[in-house]
Amino acid sequence: MSYVPATLRRVVTQRAGEQCEYCRFPQTASLFAFEMEHIIAEKHDGVTEAENLALSCPCCNRFKGTDLGSIDPETGQLTPFFNPRLQEWSEHFRLEGGVIVPRTPEGRVTAKILQFNLLERILEREQLISMGQ
Structure with a gap:
């Protein structure tokens, strides 16, 4: 993994x-540091530059790999x-309570592989919503 200045x-x-650019979880609500995620991984010749990096929560980054x-x-x-x-984001997903509902094929595969709607992730979102975040 490349160093990101x-x-x-x-x-x-x-x-x-x-906030995570995949699941929209706010960095301020996380106990763990968010990560610089290569949208196209380095092993697929993705480069370490702004247009290939996304801010990702640890969950999304681990599931995407x-x-x-x-x-x-x-x-x-x-x-x-x-x-x-x-x-x-809004063209591919919508939020219904704590559930991220995919709208497109890209949304479906992203929500499935990044496991947006695991029970604990839904509960976290619902709690943040109830706190006004």
């Missing part, structure tokens, strides 16, 4: 509004993950 980390963090996509559970087609640099 502090100036680049600040750019990515500020651009993300200090170096994957680029998965099989859409509805169509059976190989589908790329949601790309926070090229796509708008």
Whole structure:
């Protein structure tokens, strides 16, 4: 894994509004530091630059790993993950209470592989919503 300079980390963090660019969990509510996630992993020739980095919570980053996509559970087609640099979150997902509901094939594979809707993650979101975050 490449070193990400502090100036680049600040750019990515500020651009993300200090929230995970995949599940939208706020960094301020996490006990763990958020990570610089390579959207296209280095092993797939992804580079360490702002346009290939996303701020990611530890859960999303671990579940995504170096994957680029998965099989859409509805169509059976190989589908790329949601790309926070090229796509708008609200076009691919919506929040219903604490559940992140996918709207598109990219949303479905991202929600499935990054396990957005594990019970503990839903409960965390519901708690944050009830606290006004």
